[in-house]
Amino acid sequence: MEPLYVEKAGKKLRCGYTTGSCAAAASKAALKMLLTCDDIHTVSIKTPKGPVYTAEIMDIKREKDSVSCAVIKDGGDDPDVTTGAYIYAKVTIKDEEGIAIDGGHGVGRVTKPGLDQKIGEAAINSVPRKMIKENILEVLNEFDAVNRGVQVIISVPRGEEIAEKTFNPKLGIVGGISILGTTGIVEPMSDDAIVQTIRTEIRMRKAEGRSTLLAAPGNYGLSFLSEKYQMDESIPVMSSNFIYDTVRIALEEGFEKLLFVGHIGKLVKVAGGIKNTHSMYGDHRMEILSDLSRNYLNLDSELSECVMTDEAVRIISQAEISDKVFPRMANEIKRNMEAWADGKMDIEIIVFSNENAELVSTKDAHDFLTDTLSIK
Template sequence: MPDSIFIDKNGNKLRCGYTTGSCAAVTAKAALMMLLSGEDIYNASIITPKGPVYNAEIIDIERCDSSVSCAVVKDGGDDPDITSGSKVYASVALAEESEIVIRGGKGVGVVTKPGLDQPIGEAAINSVPRKMIRENLEEVLGQYGRHNQGLEVTISVPDGEKLAEKTFNPKLGIVGGISILGTTGIVEPMSDQAILDTVRTEIRVKKAEGKEILLVAPGNYGLTFLKQEYGIDENDAVLCSNFVNDTVKIACEEGFSRILFVGHIGKLVKVAGGIGNTHSMYGDHRMEILSGIVDEFTQDLNSNNLRSKLMECVMTDEAVRIINEADLGEKVFPRMATKIKEVMETFSEGKIITEIIVFSNEYTELVSTPDAYAFLDYFRHE
């Protein structure tokens, strides 16, 4: 179907794939359908959060007295994905309680550090996949008139522990397997150049529309934050992915003189350290950068202890908590925002005035530069 095809800059058709979250949801749905109907099925489908329908072949069906287990083969499309070809299993059993409980089985990692999508001790099945699983199971239960039926769902990826060695999971404190991920349900194959071509095209469109200020966000979280917190139309923003330096330079080349950049601290703190591409392959150093800013405001022996705590953090949201508990947030985060602004303006060789809004967990504004709201009002009043 057209929605499952990506056209690269050379006109090549690249096939989209499906996330592990989509695999888990469609497999769980199939297992429940077989459990309630008593009949085996070999194909099942779900609507992904982005819209395309995922039609999956169901394999490895196994029945016990009170549960059904089955699997799909993960298809990453034309995107290089280490999980492509792996089997994602779901086992579904009826439960006495009315709750749908989702657990991780073999090959699904367990969270061992704070600041991740799931709390410590939970399976690394992220929020959107959990929502997909629940909604599809509730749909099936409704079809059978069993709205309050409780379920126990176990998601497994037999080769997940081995695959996880090739991911950042061990570093992030996710042990024993891979994470079940995906915010759109779709894996879109895109090269770096294709992303930059898209960024340039979007910036040119904004300029052609007469926009005087360019609104930029690294990803979908930024768009959601803008909409939920400020009521800004998501279409007003250009997505730059990890390409902060390139985006600023492109904006300069296309004639913009003002940018409002809105993003999560996990991305933007890297820019405070001079990093122009925020992908982890080009360098992380988030905690080192934050610790360096903290050092500007601490002179006593406790600073070493605070620095140690920060360096042990996996996620920046946890670092935010530690800095705030040390009563340094009102100094550290404005300084960080100033440094981000200065670095971005350096990327443009002083040709673009940049204002910054940084948010943290649960789409909470953390800090902004002094004129950020004046820039934001431009989009509110259009």
């Protein structure tokens, strides 16, 4: 099977396959071996995106009425912590009709509302469940055994250990990894995977009954909220660089109030209308601060020499215009975010600088902060 490749930033990168694809392939192989009593060493499935995945089958084990086998997760050139994990499927024929899917050792359990599966269910998401069922049905049809019942148990040795390096503990998935994937394909450096994680976290906050969503771009924001306000780090949603996407998802998920808390190095870009704050989409921090300052004093030459925004904060403060420039910046951030939300959300802003010092906030930001601590 020829590897799949994608072009990212001018580089040719190899795609991988999701844990969902691995689970479906292992399930198909195990059932086929159970019905034929013959070992097989490769199996092919069609991924939801279209390409066929041919997986190598490992560690075949037989019992009286079941077969288990594994597929090794290959994330391609994506820095995926699950790469190398063995994704096992144990398939058993049942007396009653139907296909039952559950998680075994190393597959997490859902403990919070708002996730793809209900509380108490194995963290095997909807698309992987559909893939497993479709491939089980394909084998049952092939052997004219559609009236047979099948139980599938997915397990991942070391899954609990691997999960500690993922978002699962924060999301309330305990005991192991999630079996994931909407396309069946892992695209290296996939923006979509990050955005889907953001959406999942926002849905969880909604399911918790929160009326105000709190978001922060990253760990600096979490540290600031924890240190200054003793905020539980499980409350804020981490937006990473996807500021615009976070605003749009919050709107789509029904939030009417949003509080965004972040370091000036990220949020000043939003004052200039930049939707994704990753440096690959441009920097412009000093240009934006120069434009804001120019209304009161021309600091173009001084600010153009700055590498870090905290140095720019020092220059603006020494020029005694910080009480004008930073409120103007915060209001521009607020104005742009509310425009991205089509004017349907009230958005407030808190911006901090190094040493976790609050630099500026918009008018109702601290009221919103209080709201985020309550569940209504």
